[in-house]
Amino acid sequence: MRAVVIGAHRHRDDIDGDAVAIPLADLFLSGVEIAPQQPVSERELLLRVAGIRAQLLARATFVAIRYGFVLTNESEAMTKCGAQVDRWRRLLDEHRNEVELTLKVAAAAPLPRPNRTDFANGAGYLRALHAATQGAAIDESFRAAVDAQLVPLANDHRWIHRDNASMELALLVARERVEEVNAAGAKLKSFDVPFLLSGPWPLEVFVDDHE
Amino acid sequence: MADNDEELSLLETLDHLLDRGVVISGEAVISIGDVDLLYLGLNIVLANVDAIIRTANKR
Numbered sequence: 483m484r485a486v487v488i489g490a491h492r493h494r495d496d497i498d499g500d501a502v503a504i505p506l507a508d509l510f511l512s513g514v515e516i517a518p519q520q521p522v523s524e525r526e527l528l529l530r531v532a533g534i535r536a537q538l539l540a541r542a543t544f545v546a547i548r549y550g551f552v553l554t555n556e557s558e559a560m561t562k563c564g565a566q567v568d569r570w571r572r573l574l575d576e577h578r579n580e581v582e583l584t585l586k587v588a589a590a591a592p593l594p595r596p597n598r599t600d601f602a603n604g605a606g607y608l609r610a611l612h613a614a615t616q617g618a619a620i621d622e623s624f625r626a627a628v629d630a631q632l633v634p635l636a637n638d639h640r641w642i643h644r645d646n647a648s649m650e651l652a653l654l655v656a657r658e659r660v661e662e663v664n665a666a667g668a669k670l671k672s673f674d675v676p677f678l679l680s681g682p683w684p685l686e687v688f689v690d691d692h693e
Numbered sequence: 694m695a696d697n698d699e700e701l702s703l704l705e706t707l708d709h710l711l712d713r714g715v716v717i718s719g720e721a722v723i724s725i726g727d728v729d730l731l732y733l734g735l736n737i738v739l740a741n742v743d744a745i746i747r748t749a750n751k752r
Contacts, residue, residue: 489714528707547715547717562717684714686714
């Protein structure tokens with residue numbers, strides 16, 4: 483068995499279709515089986531995993547695991563994820579009826595991305611990259627509108643500095659309110675600010691207590 | 694316009710797949726396109742430099 487892991491799920495029945503279920507204590511990991519020598523970086527595999535990820539989310543909310551984690555046998559699941567079981571169980575029980583939505587907003591005046599060749603060492607480059615990311619700011623009136631119209635529809639939210647040219651708002655939303663959030667997002671088009679409201683997504687941001 | 698929307702949606706989907714969610718210890722090293730990918734031992738399987746900075750800041 484060799485599988486690219488997609489997420490952690492509360493119940494066996496939450497995993498169906500083209501995904502395999504890998505037991506993890508009383509939870510289950512979902513995965514896509516691949517051949518022993520198949521490279522994880524293949525474009526077709528990426529797209530396949532993305533499609534199955536969306537199918538799984540339609541069944542039930544799960545904890546998203548970043549692409550690239552591969553299991554070669556079932557016992558590895560406990561070895562590598564056992565420490566997370568209690569936390570994931572709590573999150574899955576707490577957020578079973580919720581999904582994430584993401585609002586990506588273009589920065590009002592994007593800071594230039596540092597050029598690696600301008601730096602003598604990697605540490606200096608990373609520091610400059612971090613400064614550029616943290617310095618990105620969006621139009622204040624747009625942010626005020628988002629805070630007034632979108633945020634109240636969510637159960638939780640986080641503004642995140644993700645790169646030098648944008649900011650991102652992660653929203654934790656009850657499944658039955660997703661359309662309401664999308665409708666509120668459509669009204670933001672009256673602003674002359676480029677943005678993208680996307681989702682639903684599994685638990686990606688709100689699995690992290692430290693954000 | 695429909696093609697643009699579709700492409701945007703695909704890019705966003707791949708962005709979430711590659712740059713969100715829980716990072717599990719692993720041993721894989723992969724590279725995709727011209728994204729700067731780094732292998733950091735047992736802590737990060739796949740990450741671009743932005744993701745690494747965010748991870749470092751959380752510690």
